[in-house]
Amino acid sequence: MIHAKNVSYTYPDGNKALADVCIDISEGSTVAVVGANGAGKSTLLALLVGIFPAKIGEIEMAGIPVKKDKLEDIRRKVGFVFQNPDDQLFMASVYDDIAFGPRNFGCSANEIKEMTEHAIETMKIEHLKNRAPQKLSGGEKRNVAIAAVLAMNPEVLLFDEPSSFLDPKSRRNFIHAMAELGHTKLIATHDLDLVLDLCERVIILKKGEVYADGKPMELFRDQELMEAAGLEIPLSLQNRT
Numbered sequence: 001m002i003h004a005k006n007v008s009y010t011y012p013d014g015n016k017a018l019a020d021v022c023i024d025i026s027e028g029s030t031v032a033v034v035g036a037n038g039a040g041k042s043t044l045l046a047l048l049v050g051i052f053p054a055k056i057g058e059i060e061m062a063g064i065p066v067k068k069d070k071l072e073d074i075r076r077k078v079g080f081v082f083q084n085p086d087d088q089l090f091m092a093s094v095y096d097d098i099a100f101g102p103r104n105f106g107c108s109a110n111e112i113k114e115m116t117e118h119a120i121e122t123m124k125i126e127h128l129k130n131r132a133p134q135k136l137s138g139g140e141k142r143n144v145a146i147a148a149v150l151a152m153n154p155e156v157l158l159f160d161e162p163s164s165f166l167d168p169k170s171r172r173n174f175i176h177a178m179a180e181l182g183h184t185k186l187i188a189t190h191d192l193d194l195v196l197d198l199c200e201r202v203i204i205l206k207k208g209e210v211y212a213d214g215k216p217m218e219l220f221r222d223q224e225l226m227e228a229a230g231l232e233i234p235l236s237l238q239n240r241t
Helices: 041-048 068-077 094-104 109-122 138-150 168-180 192-198 216-220 223-228
Strands: 002-010 016-025 030-034 056-061 078-081 156-160 184-188 201-206 209-214
Touching (some): 002 041, 016 041, 016 201, 016 209, 030 192, 041 056, 041 156, 041 184, 078 138, 094 138, 109 138, 138 156, 138 168, 168 192, 192 216, 201 216, 216 223
Parallel strands (some): 030 184, 078 156, 156 184
Antiparallel strands (some): 002 016, 002 056
16 A cells, blocks of 8 residues: 655755655555654655655555656545644634545535544544634644544545644544554654554664664564664663563
């Protein structure tokens, strides 16, 4: 469902963000990508969804090559939850924000209602649906942004720091909600305990390259590897290593 081969990316200012990255993620997998600040996590997600053009290497999402003339097809297959929820919320009410995607795709009135209400129920935000997004807390905005992506029923979900802004209860709700979804999920995060709870595989980036790829418990217990990648062992494992 996610295929990247020999992908490199350099920003206009000359900063090389990714170098020869190769990843393959199978259908239904929940995979994390982690790394220190500047490792290339957000850049990788932006390339996968076509926000940045992949000029070097090849990328396919759900069997579709990520090219300029295929971006509309990609948007139907891939949902992207941005790091800052304010980048996704712009309507007068929470309900309208969540309904925007299905409506924009030309769904019928019944389909829009069904898809919107299902996403609201999944994220347990029924109490927010008539609120104005700009009046919500950071955690509430995050949940609404996730629901807005789920409403479009994509095959692949990309998350950039999804647990930021979330209080402990909302974070736990996010983990439970994602565990129940059969979508292919790629999660860029600093929250390594979330990775342990949710993901069967983790890709560690270091200075734009794939530094390690494997099971979270095995990699996160390797103190030498974690230190070399600029990461700390998750709190839940620190007393057990």
